Amino acid sequence: xxxxxxxxxxxxxxxxxxxxxxxxxxxxxxxxxxxxxxxxxxxxxxxxxxxxxxxxxxxxxxxxxxxxxxxxxxxxxxxxxxxxxxxxxxxxxxxxxxxxxxxxxxxxxxxxxxxxxxxxxxxxxxxxxxxxxxxxxxxxxxxxxxxxxxxxxxxxxxxxxxxxxxxxxxxxxxxxxxxxxxxxxxxxxxxxxxxxxxxxxxxxxxxxxxxxxxxxxxxxxxxxxxxxxxxxxxxxxxxxxxxxxxxxxxxxxxxxxxxxxxxxxxxxxxxxxxxxxxxxxxxxxxxxxxxxxxxx
DNA sequence: CCTTGAACCTGGGCGC
DNA sequence: TGCGCCCAGGTTCAAG
Numbered sequence: 001x002x003x004x005x006x007x008x009x010x011x012x013x014x015x016x017x018x019x020x021x022x023x024x025x026x027x028x029x030x031x032x033x034x035x036x037x038x039x040x041x042x043x044x045x046x047x048x049x050x051x052x053x054x055x056x057x058x059x060x061x062x063x064x065x066x067x068x069x070x071x072x073x074x075x076x077x078x079x080x081x082x083x084x085x086x087x088x089x090x091x092x093x094x095x096x097x098x099x100x101x102x103x104x105x106x107x108x109x110x111x112x113x114x115x116x117x118x119x120x121x122x123x124x125x126x127x128x129x130x131x132x133x134x135x136x137x138x139x140x141x142x143x144x145x146x147x148x149x150x151x152x153x154x155x156x157x158x159x160x161x162x163x164x165x166x167x168x169x170x171x172x173x174x175x176x177x178x179x180x181x182x183x184x185x186x187x188x189x190x191x192x193x194x195x196x197x198x199x200x201x202x203x204x205x206x207x208x209x210x211x212x213x214x215x216x217x218x219x220x221x222x223x224x225x226x227x228x229x230x231x232x233x234x235x236x237x238x239x240x241x242x243x244x245x246x247x248x249x250x251x252x253x254x255x256x257x258x259x260x261x262x263x264x265x266x267x268x269x270x271x272x273x274x275x276x277x278x279x280x281x282x283x284x285x286x287x288x289x290x291x292x293x294x295x296x
Numbered sequence: 297c298c299t300t301g302a303a304c305c306t307g308g309g310c311g312c
Numbered sequence: 313t314g315c316g317c318c319c320a321g322g323t324t325c326a327a328g
Contacts, residue, residue, distance in 0.1 A: 003321060034304070034323080058322080076322055077306075104306085126305045128322060144323095171299070180323085187321055262321095284300060287319085 002074040004058055004152065004185030005231055009238030010080055011055045017082045017120060018050050018062070021113040024086075029106050034075060034130040037107075044068060044133055045109075057148050057184035061139075069136045071144060075128025086110065086117035107131065148184040152231045157183060159216035159224050166206035167214050174202035174283045183227070189262045190230055192289045196261045197226035199271075201295045202288045203281070233258070261289040269294060 002010070026045040028037055038044070045064065054061035054069075062070035072078075107122040122129075134142045149165075150156035165182045176182060177191045186194070195202050200209075200219055209220040237258065260270045261278050269276040269291035276293025 006321075073322080075305095076320070124305095125307065126320090126322095128305070130323095169298090175299080178322095189321060285302085286322095 002058055002076075002078065003187035003190050003234075004055075005190070005234035005238050007055055007058050007060055007074065007185075008235050010074070011053050011060055012238075014060075014080055014082070014120065015053050017113065017118055018109070018111065019052055020050065021111040021118075022049050023047065023064075023109055024112055024117075025110045027108040027110060029108070033106060033124060033127045037131060038133050041131070041133060045070065050111075056139075056145055057151065057180065058187070059145065063136060067136055068133050069139055071132040071134060071139075071142060072122070073129050073131075073144070075124060075126060075130070077126040078122065078124040078129035081121050081123065083119045083121060084116070085119070101125075147181050149180060149182045150184065152183050152185050152227050157224060157227065159220045162220055162224060163210045163214060163216040166220075167210045169206040171206050172203050172283060173200055173206050173209075174288050176206040177227075185231070186227070188286055188288075189259070190227075190234065192262045193230045193260055194223065194227045196271075196290060196295060197230060198223040199295050202283065202290050204296075261291060264289060 023045055024047075026042045028042055031037060044066070048064040048066050048068075050062060051065050052063045054063065058073060060072040060074070062072065064070065101123065104123050104125040104127075105121050106124055106127070109120040109122075111118050111120060122131075132142065132144060139145060150161070162182075166176060169176060173195060174191055177186055177194065178188070192202065198219060200223060209217050209223070211217055264278045265280040267278050269278055271291065271294045274291060274294040276291040278289055279292050281288050281290075
Protein backbone atom coordinates (compact mmCIF):
# COMPACT_ATOMS: atom_id res chain seq x y z
CA UNK A 1 0.00 0.00 0.00
CA UNK A 2 2.24 2.78 1.08
CA UNK A 3 4.91 3.99 -1.25
CA UNK A 4 5.92 7.62 -1.13
CA UNK A 5 2.77 9.08 -2.73
CA UNK A 6 0.53 7.15 -0.35
CA UNK A 7 2.47 8.31 2.71
CA UNK A 8 2.29 11.88 1.44
CA UNK A 9 -1.46 11.46 1.04
CA UNK A 10 -1.74 10.07 4.56
CA UNK A 11 0.24 13.01 5.90
CA UNK A 12 -2.07 15.48 4.23
CA UNK A 13 -5.12 13.60 5.43
CA UNK A 14 -3.93 13.62 9.03
CA UNK A 15 -2.76 17.23 9.14
CA UNK A 16 -6.07 18.87 9.95
CA UNK A 17 -6.84 16.40 12.73
CA UNK A 18 -3.40 16.29 14.30
CA UNK A 19 -1.58 19.58 13.86
CA UNK A 20 -1.89 21.68 16.97
CA UNK A 21 -3.74 18.96 18.85
CA UNK A 22 -2.91 17.94 22.39
CA UNK A 23 -2.21 14.25 22.91
CA UNK A 24 -4.13 13.32 26.03
CA UNK A 25 -2.78 9.81 25.81
CA UNK A 26 -1.06 7.42 23.47
CA UNK A 27 -2.54 3.97 23.93
CA UNK A 28 -0.56 0.96 22.75
CA UNK A 29 -2.54 -2.23 22.32
CA UNK A 30 0.55 -4.43 22.11
CA UNK A 31 4.25 -4.14 22.77
CA UNK A 32 5.52 -4.42 19.26
CA UNK A 33 4.83 -4.15 15.55
CA UNK A 34 7.68 -5.32 13.38
CA UNK A 35 9.95 -4.17 16.21
CA UNK A 36 9.16 -3.38 19.83
CA UNK A 37 7.84 0.12 20.43
CA UNK A 38 10.56 2.43 21.84
CA UNK A 39 11.30 2.47 25.56
CA UNK A 40 8.56 4.37 27.43
CA UNK A 41 6.97 5.36 24.12
CA UNK A 42 3.62 6.13 25.74
CA UNK A 43 5.29 8.26 28.38
CA UNK A 44 7.27 10.23 25.83
CA UNK A 45 4.19 10.97 23.72
CA UNK A 46 1.30 11.29 26.17
CA UNK A 47 0.74 14.88 27.30
CA UNK A 48 2.61 16.46 24.41
CA UNK A 49 1.27 18.73 21.68
CA UNK A 50 1.72 18.01 17.97
CA UNK A 51 3.34 20.95 16.25
CA UNK A 52 3.45 19.55 12.74
CA UNK A 53 3.55 16.59 10.41
CA UNK A 54 6.26 15.74 7.93
CA UNK A 55 7.43 13.00 5.63
CA UNK A 56 10.78 11.56 4.60
CA UNK A 57 10.60 8.92 1.86
CA UNK A 58 7.99 6.43 3.12
CA UNK A 59 8.27 7.59 6.72
CA UNK A 60 5.61 9.76 8.34
CA UNK A 61 7.07 12.22 10.86
CA UNK A 62 5.06 13.60 13.78
CA UNK A 63 6.73 16.58 15.45
CA UNK A 64 6.05 17.08 19.15
CA UNK A 65 6.50 20.21 21.28
CA UNK A 66 9.02 18.31 23.37
CA UNK A 67 11.56 18.49 20.55
CA UNK A 68 11.00 14.84 19.72
CA UNK A 69 9.70 13.45 16.45
CA UNK A 70 7.75 10.23 16.04
CA UNK A 71 8.96 8.23 13.03
CA UNK A 72 6.25 5.98 11.63
CA UNK A 73 6.59 3.46 8.81
CA UNK A 74 3.42 1.81 7.49
CA UNK A 75 5.05 -1.36 6.17
CA UNK A 76 2.82 -3.20 3.70
CA UNK A 77 -0.54 -2.92 5.41
CA UNK A 78 -0.41 0.01 7.83
CA UNK A 79 -3.06 2.72 7.80
CA UNK A 80 -4.35 5.56 9.92
CA UNK A 81 -7.95 6.54 10.44
CA UNK A 82 -9.60 9.36 12.32
CA UNK A 83 -12.57 8.89 14.61
CA UNK A 84 -14.48 11.59 16.38
CA UNK A 85 -15.11 11.41 20.11
CA UNK A 86 -13.01 10.32 23.03
CA UNK A 87 -13.79 6.65 23.49
CA UNK A 88 -14.99 3.54 21.76
CA UNK A 89 -18.62 2.60 21.78
CA UNK A 90 -20.32 1.48 24.95
CA UNK A 91 -21.97 -1.87 25.60
CA UNK A 92 -25.21 -2.03 23.69
CA UNK A 93 -23.84 0.23 21.03
CA UNK A 94 -24.17 -1.31 17.61
CA UNK A 95 -20.51 -0.65 16.98
CA UNK A 96 -19.28 -1.93 20.33
CA UNK A 97 -18.26 -5.41 19.24
CA UNK A 98 -14.79 -5.04 17.91
CA UNK A 99 -14.80 -5.77 14.22
CA UNK A 100 -12.28 -8.04 12.63
CA UNK A 101 -10.36 -5.04 11.43
CA UNK A 102 -10.25 -3.40 14.84
CA UNK A 103 -8.30 -6.37 16.13
CA UNK A 104 -5.38 -4.79 14.31
CA UNK A 105 -5.69 -1.36 15.89
CA UNK A 106 -2.30 -1.25 17.58
CA UNK A 107 -1.73 2.39 18.56
CA UNK A 108 -4.36 4.99 19.39
CA UNK A 109 -3.64 8.70 19.75
CA UNK A 110 -6.32 10.18 22.01
CA UNK A 111 -6.35 13.84 20.96
CA UNK A 112 -7.95 17.07 22.11
CA UNK A 113 -8.14 19.50 19.22
CA UNK A 114 -9.80 22.81 18.55
CA UNK A 115 -12.96 21.00 17.50
CA UNK A 116 -13.08 18.65 20.44
CA UNK A 117 -11.84 15.15 21.15
CA UNK A 118 -10.90 12.66 18.48
CA UNK A 119 -8.79 9.58 18.03
CA UNK A 120 -6.21 8.84 15.39
CA UNK A 121 -5.82 5.09 15.12
CA UNK A 122 -2.95 3.12 13.59
CA UNK A 123 -4.09 -0.19 12.13
CA UNK A 124 -1.72 -2.75 10.64
CA UNK A 125 -2.84 -6.36 10.05
CA UNK A 126 0.54 -7.68 8.96
CA UNK A 127 2.53 -5.61 11.45
CA UNK A 128 5.36 -4.92 9.02
CA UNK A 129 5.17 -1.29 10.09
CA UNK A 130 7.06 0.17 13.02
CA UNK A 131 7.44 3.35 15.05
CA UNK A 132 10.42 5.08 16.58
CA UNK A 133 11.00 8.38 18.34
CA UNK A 134 14.06 10.60 18.28
CA UNK A 135 15.25 14.12 19.05
CA UNK A 136 14.36 16.28 16.06
CA UNK A 137 17.90 17.67 15.96
CA UNK A 138 19.22 14.12 15.64
CA UNK A 139 16.77 12.87 13.03
CA UNK A 140 19.36 12.52 10.28
CA UNK A 141 21.29 10.14 12.53
CA UNK A 142 18.29 7.91 13.16
CA UNK A 143 19.14 4.40 11.99
CA UNK A 144 16.03 4.20 9.80
CA UNK A 145 16.62 7.56 8.10
CA UNK A 146 20.39 7.70 8.09
CA UNK A 147 21.18 5.89 4.85
CA UNK A 148 18.21 7.05 2.76
CA UNK A 149 18.96 8.44 -0.68
CA UNK A 150 17.41 11.59 -2.14
CA UNK A 151 13.68 12.15 -2.53
CA UNK A 152 12.54 11.35 -6.08
CA UNK A 153 10.87 14.74 -6.49
CA UNK A 154 13.74 16.99 -5.45
CA UNK A 155 16.64 18.51 -7.36
CA UNK A 156 19.10 16.13 -5.77
CA UNK A 157 17.86 13.38 -8.07
CA UNK A 158 19.51 13.92 -11.43
CA UNK A 159 20.86 11.87 -14.33
CA UNK A 160 24.39 12.67 -13.17
CA UNK A 161 23.62 11.37 -9.69
CA UNK A 162 22.08 8.15 -11.01
CA UNK A 163 25.02 7.67 -13.37
CA UNK A 164 27.31 7.78 -10.37
CA UNK A 165 25.17 5.23 -8.52
CA UNK A 166 24.69 2.93 -11.51
CA UNK A 167 28.22 2.95 -12.91
CA UNK A 168 29.56 -0.57 -13.28
CA UNK A 169 26.42 -2.17 -11.84
CA UNK A 170 25.20 -5.47 -13.21
CA UNK A 171 22.09 -5.26 -11.03
CA UNK A 172 18.80 -5.06 -12.96
CA UNK A 173 17.18 -1.62 -13.05
CA UNK A 174 14.21 -2.96 -11.08
CA UNK A 175 16.34 -3.79 -8.07
CA UNK A 176 18.55 -0.75 -8.41
CA UNK A 177 15.55 1.58 -8.25
CA UNK A 178 14.01 -0.24 -5.29
CA UNK A 179 17.19 0.39 -3.29
CA UNK A 180 16.22 3.10 -0.80
CA UNK A 181 19.85 4.17 -0.50
CA UNK A 182 19.79 5.22 -4.16
CA UNK A 183 16.33 6.81 -4.27
CA UNK A 184 14.15 6.95 -1.20
CA UNK A 185 10.45 6.32 -1.62
CA UNK A 186 9.98 4.21 -4.74
CA UNK A 187 8.33 0.84 -4.23
CA UNK A 188 7.25 -2.11 -6.32
CA UNK A 189 4.43 -0.29 -8.12
CA UNK A 190 6.13 2.95 -9.07
CA UNK A 191 9.37 1.29 -10.16
CA UNK A 192 7.41 -0.72 -12.73
CA UNK A 193 5.47 2.38 -13.76
CA UNK A 194 8.56 4.60 -14.07
CA UNK A 195 10.47 2.04 -16.15
CA UNK A 196 7.49 1.69 -18.47
CA UNK A 197 7.31 5.46 -18.93
CA UNK A 198 11.03 5.50 -19.70
CA UNK A 199 10.73 2.54 -22.15
CA UNK A 200 13.40 0.65 -20.20
CA UNK A 201 13.42 -3.08 -19.50
CA UNK A 202 13.35 -3.89 -15.78
CA UNK A 203 15.91 -6.64 -16.38
CA UNK A 204 18.41 -4.33 -18.02
CA UNK A 205 21.65 -3.88 -16.10
CA UNK A 206 21.79 -0.47 -14.41
CA UNK A 207 25.35 0.03 -15.60
CA UNK A 208 24.29 0.01 -19.27
CA UNK A 209 22.82 3.49 -18.80
CA UNK A 210 26.24 4.94 -18.04
CA UNK A 211 29.10 5.72 -20.46
CA UNK A 212 32.63 4.44 -19.93
CA UNK A 213 33.55 7.86 -18.59
CA UNK A 214 30.73 7.77 -16.07
CA UNK A 215 28.37 10.12 -17.87
CA UNK A 216 24.63 9.43 -18.12
CA UNK A 217 23.47 7.96 -21.43
CA UNK A 218 20.37 9.51 -22.96
CA UNK A 219 17.79 7.05 -21.53
CA UNK A 220 18.87 8.00 -18.03
CA UNK A 221 17.55 11.52 -18.54
CA UNK A 222 14.21 10.07 -19.55
CA UNK A 223 14.24 7.76 -16.53
CA UNK A 224 14.75 10.65 -14.13
CA UNK A 225 11.90 12.57 -15.74
CA UNK A 226 9.69 9.46 -15.62
CA UNK A 227 10.35 8.92 -11.92
CA UNK A 228 9.55 12.53 -11.12
CA UNK A 229 6.41 12.51 -13.22
CA UNK A 230 4.96 9.25 -11.95
CA UNK A 231 5.43 10.27 -8.32
CA UNK A 232 4.01 13.73 -8.94
CA UNK A 233 1.01 12.31 -10.79
CA UNK A 234 0.31 9.81 -8.03
CA UNK A 235 0.48 12.48 -5.33
CA UNK A 236 -1.84 14.63 -7.37
CA UNK A 237 -4.29 11.73 -7.72
CA UNK A 238 -4.10 11.01 -3.99
CA UNK A 239 -4.69 14.66 -3.35
CA UNK A 240 -7.77 14.79 -5.50
CA UNK A 241 -9.32 11.77 -3.83
CA UNK A 242 -8.25 13.26 -0.51
CA UNK A 243 -10.45 16.25 -1.12
CA UNK A 244 -13.36 13.99 -1.84
CA UNK A 245 -12.96 11.40 0.85
CA UNK A 246 -10.57 12.77 3.47
CA UNK A 247 -8.48 9.73 2.76
CA UNK A 248 -6.14 8.74 5.54
CA UNK A 249 -6.05 5.06 4.85
CA UNK A 250 -3.01 5.05 2.62
CA UNK A 251 -5.00 3.55 -0.20
CA UNK A 252 -3.95 4.33 -3.71
CA UNK A 253 -6.84 6.61 -4.42
CA UNK A 254 -7.74 7.23 -8.00
CA UNK A 255 -4.23 6.61 -9.26
CA UNK A 256 -4.66 2.87 -9.14
CA UNK A 257 -7.04 3.20 -12.06
CA UNK A 258 -4.24 4.90 -13.98
CA UNK A 259 -1.62 2.16 -13.70
CA UNK A 260 -0.02 1.52 -17.04
CA UNK A 261 1.56 -1.85 -16.33
CA UNK A 262 1.30 -2.71 -12.63
CA UNK A 263 -1.17 -5.57 -12.09
CA UNK A 264 -2.11 -5.46 -15.79
CA UNK A 265 -0.61 -8.76 -16.97
CA UNK A 266 -2.17 -9.84 -20.25
CA UNK A 267 -3.69 -6.44 -20.97
CA UNK A 268 -2.68 -4.24 -23.89
CA UNK A 269 0.25 -1.89 -23.46
CA UNK A 270 -0.89 1.71 -23.20
CA UNK A 271 1.98 3.17 -25.18
CA UNK A 272 0.32 4.70 -28.26
CA UNK A 273 0.85 2.50 -31.29
CA UNK A 274 2.79 -0.15 -29.38
CA UNK A 275 0.39 -3.07 -29.61
CA UNK A 276 2.31 -5.10 -27.03
CA UNK A 277 0.88 -7.08 -24.13
CA UNK A 278 1.89 -6.46 -20.52
CA UNK A 279 4.01 -9.28 -19.04
CA UNK A 280 4.75 -10.26 -15.47
CA UNK A 281 8.04 -11.70 -14.25
CA UNK A 282 9.46 -12.27 -10.78
CA UNK A 283 12.66 -10.50 -9.79
CA UNK A 284 14.18 -11.02 -6.37
CA UNK A 285 10.93 -12.63 -5.31
CA UNK A 286 8.69 -9.74 -6.34
CA UNK A 287 6.41 -9.17 -9.31
CA UNK A 288 7.58 -6.90 -12.08
CA UNK A 289 5.25 -5.73 -14.86
CA UNK A 290 6.48 -4.43 -18.19
CA UNK A 291 5.84 -4.34 -21.93
CA UNK A 292 8.26 -6.56 -23.83
CA UNK A 293 7.62 -4.60 -27.04
CA UNK A 294 8.27 -0.95 -26.15
CA UNK A 295 10.64 -1.37 -23.20
CA UNK A 296 14.27 -1.97 -24.20
C1' DC B 297 31.27 -5.21 -1.86
C1' DC B 298 27.24 -7.30 -4.63
C1' DT B 299 23.02 -9.86 -5.11
C1' DT B 300 19.56 -13.03 -3.94
C1' DG B 301 16.41 -15.37 -0.92
C1' DA B 302 14.20 -16.18 3.35
C1' DA B 303 11.98 -14.19 7.13
C1' DC B 304 8.74 -11.32 9.52
C1' DC B 305 2.78 -11.48 9.67
C1' DT B 306 -2.24 -11.67 8.27
C1' DG B 307 -5.87 -11.84 4.93
C1' DG B 308 -7.99 -12.41 0.42
C1' DG B 309 -8.71 -15.09 -3.65
C1' DC B 310 -8.70 -19.27 -6.14
C1' DG B 311 -8.88 -24.27 -7.26
C1' DC B 312 -10.31 -28.56 -5.60
C1' DT C 313 -17.98 -25.17 3.58
C1' DG C 314 -13.23 -26.06 4.15
C1' DC C 315 -8.47 -26.71 3.06
C1' DG C 316 -4.19 -25.72 0.88
C1' DC C 317 -1.72 -22.82 -1.94
C1' DC C 318 -0.32 -18.40 -3.88
C1' DC C 319 -0.27 -13.60 -3.71
C1' DA C 320 0.16 -8.83 -1.54
C1' DG C 321 2.16 -1.70 -1.65
C1' DG C 322 8.45 -3.17 2.68
C1' DT C 323 12.52 -3.90 5.05
C1' DT C 324 16.24 -6.57 7.37
C1' DC C 325 19.28 -10.19 7.84
C1' DA C 326 21.90 -14.34 6.46
C1' DA C 327 24.17 -16.67 2.91
C1' DG C 328 26.13 -17.33 -1.65
